Amino acid sequence: MAHLHDLTKNQTLVLDALTKWDGPASAYSLLDQLRAQGFRAPLQVYRALDKLIEYGLVHRLESLNSFVACAHPHDHAHGLVAFAICDTCGQVDEFSDETxxxxxxxxxxxxxxxxxxxxxxxxxxxxxxxxx
Amino acid sequence: MAHLHDLTKNQTLVLDALTKWDGPASAYSLLDQLRAQGFRAPLQVYRALDKLIEYGLVHRLESLNSFVACAHPHDHAHGLVAFAICDTCGQVDEFSDETxxxxxxxxxxxxxxxxxxxxxxxxxxxxxxxxx
DNA sequence: TGGTAGATGTAATAACATTACGATCCTTCG
DNA sequence: CGAAGGATCGTAATGTTATTACATCTACCA
Structure with a gap:
């Protein structure tokens, strides 16, 4: 598992943007957000997201085609994670259930x-x- | 809950195509399959799929952006359904778990x-x- | 008859994601 | 030092999935 200080510049930018984001963000929303920091193409976002997901710092919400920063990034032990997504306000609740x-x-x-x-x-x- | 004989022509065509399909199918795969039957546009497929999902005859696989015919279409009582998707052969196993x-x-x-x-x-x- | 609700046809466009190719940077080791 | 190899990055083009908008049709029935 990589630590924060191992992240590359692009990965850091994407993670920061996602962390500050209120709720789930699409890759293209992140791209728009990051144009000011020099991002130009979707692939820059997708590549960073892939790595962040691999490191367990970001989750992909399949039913929304969007991404959220992990709510418990330091809890490296979390196994299966579930999400409750509000269709009205967009807020996401991340939780685990042993059973x-x-x-x-x-x-x-x-x-x-x-x-x-x-x-x-x-x-x-x-x-x-x-x-x- | 609608019965089979309530389905419209397009809904029937889409359900038949999906039932015969081996594994999950994307909306555009179905469209290609159904061009011979006069389908011309994605929306014809998406509209039929929406209804079929509403009737419980089709499931959407979020992580694949595809669709499968329900394995137990006559079991109207099935509540939550889970899927096991093979990344190698594409086969999908549909099951329920009370717990x-x-x-x-x-x-x-x-x-x-x-x-x-x-x-x-x-x-x-x-x-x-x-x-x- | 005329109104309305659901279904349909078609075109255009939006939204999401990947492939391909080359350049760059960084580490390692002869 | 400097070449080799690997990971990352930049960019363009393209592929895939899904929706909006608008017009038409059809069945039903007040």
């Missing part, structure tokens, strides 16, 4: 499925927006 | 998150491909 992880890994083992990555995304309306 | 469903719904209830839809996708290599 869910155990069950899914159990299924994989039973079926001899060599598990590489698991995506869990819940879509709905958060408490805050429901209260509005 | 996982209960845990995730529990999290939602605890956090007053009004849950609309849940995506669970496991990526990896299936038993068959591992054995090869």
């Amino acid at each position: 869910v992880e155990r069950r899914l890994k159990g299924w994989a083992k039973e079926h001899s499925f060599r598990l590489a990555k698991t995506t869990i995304e819940m879509r709905g309306i958060c408490a805050n927006c429901t209260a509005q | 996982v469903e209960r845990r995730l719904k529990g999290w939602a209830k605890e956090h007053s998150f009004r849950l609309a839809k849940t995506t669970i996708e496991m990526r990896g290599i299936c038993a068959n491909c591992t054995a090869q």
